[in-house]
Amino acid sequence: MEKLQIKGPYNFDLVLDRLSLDPLNAVDKLNRSVKVPLLIDGQPIAAEVTATGTTEKPEFNISGLEDPYKKKAMKRLTHIFQWHVPLEKIHAHFQNTALKKIFDEHYGTPLVLDFDPYSCLLKCIIHQQLNLAFAHTLTERFVKTFGFQEKGVWFYPPPEKIASLTVEQLRQLQFSGRKSEYVIGIAKEAAEGRLRFDELDMKSDEEIMEELIRLRGVGPWTVQNFLIFGLGRPNQFPTADIGIQNALKKLYNLERKPTIEEINEYKKSWAPYLSYASLYLWRSIE
Template sequence: MVTSSREGAVPGAAAVPPYWEEAKAELMKRDRIMKKLIPQIGDLHLVGHDDPFTTLARSIVKQQVTAKAADAAWQTLRQALPRFTPSAVVKAGAGQLAACGLSKRKTEYILDLADHFKAKKVHASQWDQMDDEAVIAELVQIRGITRWTAEMFLIFNLLRPNVLPLDDPGLIQGISQNYFSGEPVSRSDAREVAANWEPYRTVATWYLWRSLDPDPVK
């Protein structure tokens, strides 16, 4: 199972991103692998996460652990803090977060994230109007938020259509298996393949994720 943060759902369960159908048509027209792959996946599509703070906190919990372990830790955390807001997290403090099974470092990261949101050190209300690199630059100032984490946020919260997360192992594996017969793939190789996907690199990436794991990761 691919352990990167990603989801899919049947249409009707959640809104389809507005660019999705056009992107599918364009990718199938331009790319022979996408022409074969997209119909195989069926009606699944990218599903967004509504709340920026929750999305980022969950991404921190998921870092460097299996999907199963991450989901268990996240469920424990949400049960302890049903109202998951920056203020509630700050009030809970390190002790309660650690009691949910989080490491010392992840506890520190989530508290720092909560502090950034509570003190308005980030401009969450403006992210919709900011370009991708500007959002990434702001997010990586928060402890525990890497470029990969920020790119997952662009995909799953802001639903940006043209993100290429080159640090994502699932993307690299998907390109290797689908375009290079399983041979090792460099970042340069990945960029060359993805040049044909613009301006819908998010969509192509999502289909490669699904080619590795057809079941949506929750």
């Protein structure tokens, strides 16, 4: 078992609240733990992260890691849970903004990534234009039909598996025909080596937008969500996101959703942490 101490604030209980929204995640709120599916050098690993500290003094036990994958697995977990990001500095940035109350209410909420960039992109495609409840149901069907389970955690199906599927097989799960084509198309790009997620992480936000936007079914909203939850980029704000628009409507007591021009004006003072502004706005209505 590995033990880890990081600098606070870091509220792992709020992390578990958000992770528990997805039925695929193996969350145990009582024991303050979550099992994390990791693919390290093609090897499936079920790591378990358990909080033992407080928001101000965060401490964790990490189990399920074995040599020769332990070092890479810890590096990946650090990236997923953003243990290296100083939240105190980010919290202070928002104290003189309209988001102060939300940041105080959700104090110490980190930007936690999806467990794998490839599965994050697929999930973004599946979630397009769906309400959150059905989006999670559809994703759960997809993973439990074509993915696999290891030590109590579910792994998304690998690109090679999805690339071999037909549109009709996904339509049987209640995918639309077009969404089926998009998911299979992205899997083919990854399986045939044209879409490399390890290389994406070394590129700028603008370069990633330019590369992914060429894929069928991928628009700006999808790329922005992928940049936030797939790669952990700190300064993305999906202006067209309905949830963010509703959160801003609530925040500013508007009778209608804000216009794009109004949103662009609101967000000026939130840079360079727009991804955190997005996260806390989502949290304010979840």
